[in-house]
Amino acid sequence: MGSNKDFLLVEGWVEEHGDYLHCFATTRLNGDREMARDMVQETFIAGWKAYQAFEGKSTVRTWLTGILKYKIIDHIRKQVRVENLADEISRDPSSDWFGSDGRWHESPKAWGSSPESLCENDNFHMILHRCMAKLPDVQRQVFTQRELSGDSSDAICKDLDISSSNLHVLMHRARLSLRACLNHHWFGKREL
Amino acid sequence: MYSCKQASRMASDALDRKLTWSEFFHLKLHLMMCGMCRGFNQNIHLLESALKNINHKSSREGLSADEKESIKKSVKRALENEHH
Numbered sequence: 001m002g003s004n005k006d007f008l009l010v011e012g013w014v015e016e017h018g019d020y021l022h023c024f025a026t027t028r029l030n031g032d033r034e035m036a037r038d039m040v041q042e043t044f045i046a047g048w049k050a051y052q053a054f055e056g057k058s059t060v061r062t063w064l065t066g067i068l069k070y071k072i073i074d075h076i077r078k079q080v081r082v083e084n085l086a087d088e089i090s091r092d093p094s095s096d097w098f099g100s101d102g103r104w105h106e107s108p109k110a111w112g113s114s115p116e117s118l119c120e121n122d123n124f125h126m127i128l129h130r131c132m133a134k135l136p137d138v139q140r141q142v143f144t145q146r147e148l149s150g151d152s153s154d155a156i157c158k159d160l161d162i163s164s165s166n167l168h169v170l171m172h173r174a175r176l177s178l179r180a181c182l183n184h185h186w187f188g189k190r191e192l
Numbered sequence: 193m194y195s196c197k198q199a200s201r202m203a204s205d206a207l208d209r210k211l212t213w214s215e216f217f218h219l220k221l222h223l224m225m226c227g228m229c230r231g232f233n234q235n236i237h238l239l240e241s242a243l244k245n246i247n248h249k250s251s252r253e254g255l256s257a258d259e260k261e262s263i264k265k266s267v268k269r270a271l272e273n274e275h276h
């Protein structure tokens with residue numbers, strides 16, 4: 001392959017699929033735009049190397065997304081190590097939220113905001129990110145992949161190699177923590 | 193009869209999987225009688241929709257022209273190294 005012609009191909013990919021792939025990666029990497037950009041870049045390079053093997057059975061976008069997804073999963077699996085996961089599952093933080101009779105320590109109350117108004121509010125974003133940053137790694141990974149990327153529970157279990165009951169335990173813990181953190185730093189304050 | 197701990201778990205699970213009839217029934221029953229768990233349930237639903245909206249918004253932001261140029265340059269450099 002002549003390098004000039006190849007490069008035109010890749011330039012076209014950057015223009016046509018760059019935003020899409022970047023967004024795909026950002027939502028799966030806890031909003032880390034820089035990391036997402038590096039991965040997209042590596043995807044284009046890997047795509048170029050493997051282009052001859054691309055048989056056109058899917059669209060170029062789907063094919064590139066597949067390469068990117070593989071890189072992201074590889075990265076996430078390295079972060080969410082098996083020991084971390086075992087630790088996180090065996091820990092039982094429920095006494096942080098509930099008494100031995102299973103009743104709430106602190107009563108949750110309905111929040112009075114619309115999702116649309118929260119979306120436009122930069123201060124809320126900042127608080128939300130701080131609360132998410134406080135979650136243990138494994139919980140944060142599962143939670144962002146589920147809620148930000150909108151991946152199905154099955155896909156997450158497969159990617160991270162965890163059982164569905166582990167996933168549900170982790171999601172429950174993440175929601176308990178985030179809810180309490182947001183209540184403390186945002187909703188509770190505004191309603192007082 | 194679910195405790196608040198169990199009910200909060202089912203309320204969370206309901207966002208990620210389909211509950212069985214029995215789980216669904218027990219959750220509804222608990223929510224009918226417990227304002228605290230109704231509060232929790234409302235909070236996690238609101239959190240979910242807020243995150244969906246935020247995600248939608250950030251996906252419109254995309255890459256800047258500078259970022260695209262920088263990607264092109266790096267890819268070009270990598271491809272040239274391949275040729276040598």
Ligand SMILES: [Zn+2]
Nearest residue numbers: 196199226229
């Ligand atoms: Zn309750």
